[in-house]
Amino acid sequence: MTAEAVELAQAAEELTIPSVPQLVADDATPETIGTLLAQQNGRISCMGAEGELFDIIAGRYTGKPNMGMFLKGHAGDMIRVNRQSREAEHIDSPAVTVGLAIQPEVLDSLALADWTDPALLTLTPEADAVMLAFQKVTEARLGRDGSFAPIVKWASKRDGAVARIAGLLHLASHPEDGWHKPIEAATMAAATELGVYFTAHALDVFDTMSADPAHDAALTVLAHLLSSRPPQITKRELFRSLRRADFPAIGDLDPALSLLEEQGWIRQQPPPPRTGRGGRPPSPRYETHPHIGRGA
Known part of the structure; x- marks a missing residue:
């Protein structure tokens, strides 16, 4: 009884009492x-x-x-x-x-409450020329055969991002009166250099993402779910309905299912309670996103 009391006391110490909902x-x-x-x-x-x-x-x-x-x-x-x-x-x-x-x-009563006009940051003519040259490079590479084609949505926003970076660099250099001075060419050039760096990083990241074998497998599974529109499906049922050329073994589905669950397209349900001993465990069951049921 003493040992049982000690065990219960230890278990009680490990309990976490939830807070009252607020x-x-x-x-x-x-x-x-x-x-x-x-x-x-x-x-x-x-x-x-x-x-x-x-x-x-x-x-x-x-x-x-x-x-x-x-x-x-x-x-x-x-x-x-x-x-x-x-x-x-x-x-x-x-x-x-x-x-x-x-x-x-x-x-x-709040600070700057009487400020009715926005503070506009302007460019010197030289800084404007630097920005225009950077925009021309972006425009030339956004075409179907351009180097920015794999990241066209990201790259189409990089000029605006570079302009905002230039504004931040300018204000960091002139914290007291930066909004009264135009952004200079050197500051804009520094911002474009950061833009080039982040563009190279984006190209590598998107290339790595598209090279993920689970990505293509997940697209195959998602296309099947969108065409069949099941509200729920087990892993075994899904495997039987897919081509063996795409998924030779049922275990080949795991990376695709993990990625689809991470992206919110499917959600694994808790396994049902086991009522007997032995036998094959039930296949994992997944609930599909409502958009799948509507064929979106």
Whole structure:
């Protein structure tokens, strides 16, 4: 009985008591929001009829602004908070929803509230010439036989990305009055150099992705599912309906199924309980995406 009591006590210590579900927080500090995110599986909302949240972010209780928790909750960036008084809090993909019904006076009190016009960043004629030359290179390589053909969707956006990089480099070099000065040719040239670097990286990445044998196999399986439109299907049923030339053995389906599940096209269901001993285990069953059932 003593041994059983010790075993039960150890098991009780390992139990994790779930937090009481909470959907909405109000008048909460950024630190409290981090704790709530950790307790609520990375999801919390801040709702209110007033603008108190702005005062809290601006430093009502600490005397200094603290926006990090809300910015990461908006972007979905990982949050890890280490404190001396309690265990570290780690949230992989936080999501913070903010909904405030506020009076116009609250917005008037915010920083830069009286700024009615956007700050426009301009180019010197020399910087404009550098950008134009870069755009001509992009345009020449976007054709069917061009070097950017494998990444045409990505490459069609690279000129705009390079322009924004140039703006960031310019503001980093002139943090006090950068919006009053035009972007110079040297800054634009540095941005295009980064654009060339990221373009080479994109070409390698897309080439590696297309070379993945699971990619072609997954497309074959997906095409079959779209034509047959099953709401559910087992691995064995799928194997029997495919050509042996494409999948000689049932195990050859595994990479394709893993990729399709990763992309959200299928979802493996929990196996049914075994009622007897021996025999062949049931084949894994997959639920297909609703778009497959509609033939989309």
